[in-house]
Amino acid sequence: MKDSWAQLSQHFMESHHIISQCKRNQRIGSGLVHFDKHF
Secondary structure, three states: OHHHHHHHHHHHHHHHHHHHHHHHHHHHHHHHHHHHHHH
16 A cells, blocks of 8 residues: 555645646746747
8 A cells, every 4th residue: 555655645745746838838938929029
């Protein structure tokens, strides 16, 4: 049980990392779009 919990928490951390990466990329992408509109 303890082993599977460790796997589960690691999977959650990886998923969270991927999601935060995606959100940051979206922010950068929308920032670039905003930048394009200015110039």
